[in-house]
Amino acid sequence: MWFLPVLFRNLRQGPATDPFPFGEASTPKTFRGRVRFDPQSCTGCQACAHVCAGGAIRFEEQPDGLEFTLWHNACVFCGLCVHYCLSKAIRQTDDWHLAHPQADKFAMVERATVAYRPCDGCGKPFLPASLRLMDLAFGGSSPEIARLRYLCPECRRNGAFNEKPRLPQASTT
Ligand code: SF4
Ligand code: SF4
Numbered sequence: 001m002w003f004l005p006v007l008f009r010n011l012r013q014g015p016a017t018d019p020f021p022f023g024e025a026s027t028p029k030t031f032r033g034r035v036r037f038d039p040q041s042c043t044g045c046q047a048c049a050h051v052c053a054g055g056a057i058r059f060e061e062q063p064d065g066l067e068f069t070l071w072h073n074a075c076v077f078c079g080l081c082v083h084y085c086l087s088k089a090i091r092q093t094d095d096w097h098l099a100h101p102q103a104d105k106f107a108m109v110e111r112a113t114v115a116y117r118p119c120d121g122c123g124k125p126f127l128p129a130s131l132r133l134m135d136l137a138f139g140g141s142s143p144e145i146a147r148l149r150y151l152c153p154e155c156r157r158n159g160a161f162n163e164k165p166r167l168p169q170a171s172t173t
Helices: 004-013 047-051 080-084 131-138 143-149 153-162
Strands: 035-037 057-062 065-071 090-092 109-115
Touching (some): 035 109, 047 057
Antiparallel strands (some): 035 090
8 A cells, every 4th residue: 555645646647658659758859860951052072962871862963953862761860060151051849750661751851952142243043152151150251242143153263363363552651
């Protein structure tokens, strides 16, 4: 009968665990769950695919841009992609509802296209640096940065060679 006080105390206090699957479970905000991708912030450097421990990320050239695919059934939630993404285009959420039948593995993907835009100089399609990266690198944008952002690397290089260097004025006194 020693257990009766414990039993009554527990009945009075109610369940001590989450009611899942009959209710939602509590998840810490810092939980490393489902990876989300923002194509507007991505600059296409592909560092995330290079460091991905699970080989879950793939980039493919398409006529309109660079297609990003992340296979949720291969992701091991290591967070390396988030850590190495300079422009913060990739993040982990506290969503862990990723269990799925094997037959659905081709549907359980995160897919988006990082769109090309024509270069303001030569018209060739290319991937400009994202505004997010500009913000992080320069603390915002300026007309000069905006102009350079829409030039492809080749036009920027040619421009840098052709522009006259701004030399300091010689003193006349
Ligand atoms: S998500 Fe980040 S790391 Fe991956 S290609 Fe885009 S900018 Fe680079
Ligand atoms: S969390 Fe790790 S395994 Fe998952 S996509 Fe990112 S780098 Fe790959």
